Amino acid sequence: MFRTMLFTQWTWARSLILVGTLAAFAIPIVSVHSGDLGSVDSFTVRTYLVTLQGLGIAYPILAGVLGLILGVTAWGPDHQGRHVYALTRPLPRWQYALLRFTAGLVLLALPVFALWISALIASATVKLPVGLTTYPTALALRFALAALVAYAAFSAVAAGTSRTAAYVLSSIAVVLIAQVALSMAATEIDIVSPVAAAVFVWPGPLAVFSGRWMLIDV
């Protein structure tokens, strides 16, 4: 049963997963681009770190996008088929949901693994000056956790009813519209920042997305 479900989910999402896997493989190698930092001056090193920090935003974005793709493609066909396939399975709902969720996790491992291998290759090929360190495994671990949280969040929304998705989207829209209205009223009340802090700052659910995403750092 699991293999069948894994295969069907792979069939539904393989194009996007392959693109995501390629992107995960490309980002560390592209971001490290310079092969020899050991012989450049310190000014260049600092500029390089700033550039690397800028490119580092690609990691959490890719983790979020992969979570979205896998979460939506795992449950989208069920919604489109009015859950007939799920109802015909001789399984309780929770087991069916668990199989779908786990199949998505297995597929998520592909880009994570690609990123880890790529980060290891990039780290091995770059010459660093004293004071800089590579973090290939830490980066891959953080990426894996970020993708996992994103996948779980989007799965929770996608596996629920349309009403659930509407509630979530409406809540986000209400906060944004309220902020726009407050700004237009020339008040200095900021409601987006506290909400964003609650979500992105520890112990918020997306805290793992925050911080410096740098393969090479001090």
Next chain:
Amino acid sequence: MSRPGAFLFVPLLLAGSSGAAQNVARLERMWKDAARASSHVDSITRLRESIELDTVRRGNLVVLAPGDLEALAVDVADTTWARLEGTYGDQVKAPRHRPLVVALYRSTKGPAPYGYAPDAVAIPVANGSAQQMAAAQTVIALVNALRTDFDGPFHRWLGVAIRTDTASVARAELYEDLVTSPSPLARGCYVGSLRDCAEALGLIPTQDPATRWYDAAGRRELLRNLLFVTPSDALVKECVDAEIDAVCLRLLRGPDSLRVTPPLAPESRELLVRIALHAGGRRALQLLLDNPGQPIGRRLELAAGIPMDSLVRRWHTAVLATRPASVDLSPGVGWVALVWALVLGTLVLGSSRWRF
């Protein structure tokens, strides 16, 4: 101003060449009269506009502002004076200081209007500009103005203005500067040698900074990055590209040499001074500036009232504390991510097929 001249130009033509010289002289007198009148009008305008300005005084600080910016001027004066006094102490009130004049004006009305003293620091205020922004601009402008009061050796050594932040506020770039510096002294400092730190900060006088502060690779890098060095210069090429250290030393030594700066960034020295000022209290900056003949390290000791080792140790601790968090996950963040994934995953398991 030119209109009387234009009216007189016609009769001048009519008068013919014989009376031309007299007319030119008369025209010149009239032009001068008109210039004087214009100048007088300008001064009256300046006077009128300055009379319309509100004045807010806090200590040695005077903030001038048009009436509609008076509330902002009060806020800016309070904030700015508190911050200046907090760091610069009694020095900012010293009699030798002129009053610090700040002039606020609406930036939508073009350049700073007439009526402000020539040495006033003009701060443009945009519509809807927050008090914090105006105060921050004012503080930056004033600390730069106060920098001109420093004596030559201290001014050259420091290189930047003293910020009004507390002693614990340091930028993350200082850590990056320390660990990526080309100087072996910086590496020694990084691993905890306070003497190396003091030398890297330029606190210990040295006979030959080129060899004391930098090794051969560091000298090449120094020359490569000096802004006033022409990379195409044959000697610079020999030093940087051909890696001939004798040429590097020749460029960095001698009476006509390029100035060698201490290895660490000016912001590192600024942090050290700020730590000394906060340790020494209100009279710290006065003590620092009252001893221009002493070495910088000794002056900082006098200002801070603590030995240089202690001062440098505080600086070292502050810089190491700015180490940016790497991509490494703290256990807290990792576990929280897992818990949230489990919670959200449980929501998936609890989903129902019956509600659409």
